[in-house]
Amino acid sequence: MADDTIASIIALHQPRRPKTGPQRSRAYRPRKRKTTKAAVSSDADAPSSETLIPIDFSSSNPALPESSVISPSTTTSRGVTPSYRPVASIFLLFAAFALAGVGVTTNGWFARSLGSSDIAGWLFLAIGVAADLVALVMPSCAAGLWHSRQRATSLAGWAVWAMTFVFAVTAGIGFASVNITDVTAARAARVTTAVTAAQSALSDAMSARDRECMHGVGKFCREREATVAERRQILDTAMASVGQAADPQTGAAIKLVAWVTHGALQPSAHDFVMLRLILLALLPQIGGILLMVSRLAMRPS
Incomplete structure (x- = not known):
């Protein structure tokens, strides 16, 4: 009876045999899967940093300035704000x-x-x-x-x-x-070919009139007077054309305004001269x- 009891005690306290390499690897894989699943579930259940900070935290704490409260939107906006001057x-x-x-x-x-x-x-x-x-x-x-x-x-x-x-x-x-x-x-005082020819023709007409009218006013004297008046008008026209060419910007601007507005606006040369004068005086002062x-x-x- 005593021998049987001793034998059973020896059988209960008999040390386990060490596991081989394949046995240890098979036992480690299930434990690793359980550990990974537990970590994932704990991360998913953990509250985010945004939920940890109350919404009315900055307003409820007057001692903390609003500029010291960092939010994701503030960080993002500061990250994309350009620092260079326009x-x-x-x-x-x-x-x-x-x-x-x-x-x-x-x-x-x-x-x-x-x-x-x-x-x-x-x-x-x-x-x-x-x-x-x-x-x-x-x-x-x-x-x-x-x-x-x-x-x-x-x-x-x-x-x-x-x-x-x-x-x-x-x-x-x-x-x-x-x-x-x-x-x-x-520019208006320039002497062009047309002005020179008109001046020469007027001089000849005046000489002929003086010779004809020297002995009195008659039929031929009146004809020479009419010729002088005609030649003087030609000279005035030639000089006026030179004067208009002296400021071509005015004429071109008047034509452009009339063309753009289909004739609704037809400013005079004086209007454009005043407008140009105002702009030339005003722009350097702004x-x-x-x-x-x-x-x-x-x-x-």
Whole structure:
């Protein structure tokens, strides 16, 4: 009886035999599949980072500024926002300085031409250049003051700009009118072949009239007078054609407007001359406005 009990105890506590390599691999594969499925299920059931942050977290915590709360949309928008300046604003800045340079030069030249002496001319030059520089930089300064809520100072700046702008436009009108008139007169005074022939024919007619009318007014004298009047009209027509050719832009613009509007608008030469004068005087003075617009466009929103 004792021997049987001892034998059963020995059989129960007998050590297991070590597993071979194929047996261990077969036992490891099921455990690996179970571990992988458990990890996938735990990741799917885990809450995302967006659900962990309450929606009203930034509003409920006044001590935390809104700019410190990072959201996916904010990160994405910051990632795709370009950091370079717009090319159009840079070109607009160059155009502003180019027009400003033209305006300062023309206004300074015309202001100096008004002086009766050298000292007066240089003083007028200083006034013209200073006024044009104020008209250039004042819009940007006034807009900055308005943006910083200094409204009274900004309005005062705009008032100063209006005075300098009117002065600069007036000087530009003087510069353009003087130069256009001189050039047109010089072109109109050209002696063409038609004008030379008309002048020669008129001279011959006047000589013949003087010889015929020397002894009194008669039938042939009146005929020579009519010939002189006819030759003078031919000369006036030839000179008028030269005068019209002196400013071909005016005639071409009138024809173009009449053609585009099918004859509904037919401006006169005087209308186009005034329009051209205004544009030539006004465009060099808008450099300050262009500079203000370019700076506002470059400012980050």
